[in-house]
Amino acid sequence: MHADSSPQHALTKPPLPEQGSETGYENMPVTKVPGWHGIIAWDALLNGMATGLFLAAAISELAAPGVFMRVAKIAYPVAFVLLIVDLGLLVLDLGDPLRFHHMLRVFKPSSPMSLGTWSLTIFSLPLTAAAALSVLAELGWDFEWARILAVVVGLLPGFASAAYKGVLLSTNAQPGWKDARWMGGYLTNSALLMGCAELLVLSALKGQGQATGILRTTVIVLLVINVIPLSLLFADLRPAHALLYTRNQQWRAGALIAALTLIPLALMLLNGDLLFLFVAVILLLAQSWFIRFVYVKIPHTAPLKTSSGE
């Protein structure tokens, strides 16, 4: 961007009619919608589930190895599988999937997609190592120092892999998306929330009482905290939603999201049994998917009334 910031119509301020003419292209959408559909909603969910699970397991294990080591060894292979499925979706969504490796021919920090691709690629290496070493440990070949090293190395690229997605979906010119300043804040926070929730179910399945207790408290607190970026995101999107949906539809979607937030919260507060926790986490994942799906569909839903790009 140039330092010189003189007004666009520099020579004169033309005496144009206040409203402009009603004919022409005024009521037609200016921007073109990228072919990002439901597959991207699933990608955003799986990205959060994979990176969140790895980060939750890694941080918990490094902070309290005695409590979390056993469940972490299960979490890394699960995160690995989730990431593989996610990467598969990303490749399939390309116009020319056989050229997926072209993403790695340059590193461009100005492009969230480039930053994300490199982060995911780098993250996949320590995650693969951590997952493989965890499986080997279960089979009796325990190289704990190597596994811990892989976990530590994976922390930064894992976090970057979680953080880029929201920025990718908000740094563009699409109606609604371009106003979503809190999309990144919500998605990264949500990734950690989902990761802790997945780890909670795994620890309950493994019968890890102490880990389950700690994670149950964590998920309850995170569920409440996650409402903050979610509310800020909704505030960002309110003008776009007002143009796309009737008040009734907005209320119905809001009620569904509120229910899918409050029911898991209530279930976890009421009872720490596996069944309760499992249902709560499934509902939480459903809420996360629904929010991502609604967001991805914004530019596809209907053309906005105004044609101006601003």
Place this chain on the structure above:
Amino acid sequence: MASREMELSTLPESSDPPRDRLSVMLGRLIGPFLRGEPRGLIPEVLGRLIYPFLHGEAPEPRTPTGFYTDTTVCIGCKACEVACKQWNQLPSDGFNWTGNSYDNTTELSATTWRHVKFIEQFSHEPSSPLASPLDTVSDESPLNRWLMMSDHCKHCLAAPCHQACPTGAIVQNEFQNIYIQADICNGCSCCIAACPFGVITRSDMGGHSHKCTLCYDRQRDGLEPACAKACPTKSIQFGPVDELREHARKRVEELHQRGVPQAYLYGDVPSETYSEMHSFYLLVDHPAVYGLPDAPFNPWLHMMGDYVRSVAGGLAAIAVLLVVVFLLKP
């Protein structure tokens, strides 16, 4: 002989820019692939894997070039659309009547890089006089007039599509024009999402993004772009951007003196939210009337803030996890 071949036959052959040492080595490795010779599965896979990593040296910068489109002299003949399709060998899209205009192209697409827009501003009063685009328009007295504009890529100096492209397929070439390398693009669509003018589209054939190249091939051979050459009224003018700007400003002044105070230039200078464009327009009504954003905004102005919020959201969750773990661990 077709005009394309006639023009080409008079030109010296231009060569690709030289490659760096690593790229030369890699190029030798996949020589048969590059030459398009018959090959088996392994050379094919190897070629596909290595080819995108062959980098040429960037050419020396040349005088920045662009288009100045004076919409007041456009007659809607569509010669520019035809010339663009002919030179770039783009297929026809058929007729797409909008129902409210003589515009039968409707929009820019992967196979339509020029689009002549027809804006019909007619009152329903039968006695209203027919006006020209140069008559003054006001809220009280709507005019009966046609506005026409040949639309295309704006070749923005700080182009969002260029910033968004993760493969490096979109480059700013030596003429400071935005160019998509079709052999590199993998159809991720980031450029489509980023463009505030709705210029770029992904093709159904091949799945890659395409748009106006500002006839890069012709420019390298010293020719003007096909559309500018074909334009019979000089509505589309091609040349060094500085010269075009000066020329356009004189034209605006001339129009003001002739009693057309609403004439102004769109995109010739940067605004607070958007860079200058190397393809700019002389307009006589609001940008939105022509299907242009009134105040284009570069999405990248928000990017750093969005990253900060994204990282903050994650760190807050990690802090909660650590606090609970340390408080509750035995």
